[in-house]
């Protein structure tokens with residue numbers, strides 16, 4: 001049965017009703033999307049990270065997502081970032097317990113940055129589907145060998161297994177935003193002529209091998225949720241028609257839900273965010289003089305700005321809704337209860353929020369009590385620059401608080 005003819009389980013407003021993703025029961029339909037917190041000094045979860053997610057859980061969301069954990073050191077995008085290992089489990093258990101104690105579930109995003117991994121953070125030449133120069137990290141990648149590919153599959157499997165041991169309820173596998181698995185899917189970054197490149201079937205081979213391995217390790221125990229691109233956001237990248245086939249194939253492979261997104265960090269990083277480009281703030285947080293100067297001079301040329309509108313991914317997400325039956329998690333431009341209700345009414349089972357929850361972690365509780373209809377996030381995106389500063393925060397809100405104190 002296609003999404004269009006679906007016999008919907010609920011009618012009307014179900015934002016605050018319980019839902020289910022595979023083995024996981026969730027108390028409502030609101031999820032905090034993966035948003036890299038920048039709270040991992042020395043690559044370990046800090047007490048600020050624990051408090052960040054505890055506060056989100058206390059604010060009433062059904063599930064939070066601990067963001068961007070690399071499955072191996074070659075997959076890092078920042079120096080101070082987690083690489084999943086046995087050694088991290090005691091710290092990660094503190095995070096999951098804090099979230100569980102507040103009555104919410106806890107997911108972790110697992111990924112590999114591939115060709116745009118930070119060469120300084122990984123101390124090696126980044127590897128990807130093909131040899132490519134990446135202006136984002138100013139590095140030339142090397143093409144992955146068969147043995148690299150097999151290691152990546154095993155690394156994702158082990159990372160998922162360790163996530164289960166750490167008490168996570170779900171694993172979000174990063175298949176989007178131009179990360180390694182998305183680089184294999186994208187004709188722009190995958191120029192291979194072997195069985196890992198060329199046709200969509202070949203480009204899907206690595207992402208599917210990873211998904212199968214993760215399901216083998218934790219399927220049925222943890223919800224397995226790929227985050228996919230509906231489009232890479234530039235011509236020559238993955239486009240919606242192929243992305244719908246990707247979604248349908250993942251459904252056949254038994255994943256529990258999909259997060260629908262778009263954009264490519266190394267080419268169109270603000271496609272997934274929309275709104276203003278915080279060039280000044282990004283320059284201030286850059287450590288290398290070359291990147292600082294490059295960003296100052298060329299920031300607006302290198303990084304394209306996309307106009308923000310509410311529910312900016314909804315048109316494409318509707319096409320996905322019609323293409324598959326599994327639970328879908330809508331993300332992109334949700335800041336109000338009416339937008340959430342619309343997403344539910346259009347047949348999406350869950351809604352994920354980034355910036356609105358950075359601004360107002362107590363959003364669900366306040367909406368449920370009828371105290372809040374929307375947050376006035378102005379998409380200045382200064383929270384994004386804060387990832388590389390002292391950790392994400394809503395700069396606008398902090399400015400307002402400071403002004404009120406004066």
Ligand SMILES: Cc1cc2nc3c(=O)[nH]c(=O)nc-3n(C[C@H](O)[C@H](O)[C@H](O)COP(=O)(O)O)c2cc1C
Nearest residue numbers: 033034035036067068332333334353354355383384
């Ligand atoms: C500060 C910040 C950090 C982000 N980090 C990640 C990340 O680590 N992984 C990811 O998949 N998406 C990341 N995103 C994108 C969000 O998951 C989401 O797709 C985007 O913010 C759009 O949702 P929103 O309109 O509700 O903010 C980040 C977004 C923000 C604002």
